[in-house]
Amino acid sequence: MTLDTNKFASPAFTYNVNYAAEVFSWTDAAATSLKSLTTCGPLTWEVTMADGVTPIDSNVFTLETTTKKINIYSTDFAKV
């Protein structure tokens, strides 16, 4: 499977600290089967730090993989 590099870009999203919470979201359409298969069942999504293991900072990001979104909110300017 390949992932949409336009959606999952660097940066994919910019958030201003101390502003209202924002949401980065996506759908299953962001994943493409190399064989264009559509009968392989549902997809499971995971988001971690770049090492693929460390959880993302829960003080800033609230991950909802079922609904495929990351809520972003912080008042901590040290998080810039």
Next chain:
Amino acid sequence: MQVKVKYTELPTIHGTQNFSIVLTSPCLTDTLTLDTSLFASPALIYTISDPASVFSWTDAAAKSVKSLTNCGTLTWVVTKEDGVAAVDSIFSLGDLTLTNKSISIFTNDILKVDTYKMQVKAYYTLLPTI
């Protein structure tokens, strides 16, 4: 960050992609300017032995150059002109965390006749360098 997707029933079939979410703040490059018509020289003239006089202001006396409103609360500091020493004892600083900040002035000591140069500083509480 890294996003990984896999078939729920075939977890060995997966794809991964690194991406990033940037946390930034326009506040970091903001500048606060103070109302020079309020914080003037002189800002107030007090006559010795008169009843206490009060010089007051609010956060509106500090303006964000970028017109930002999401940079948090302001902290106010009043010192002598050097920015360090405490103001003379004839001045009594009110609670500068309140909406209405104030300096009250009172003395019966004729020897206190002078021009007292002071410094007022306002900064974002969460960003003391701004």
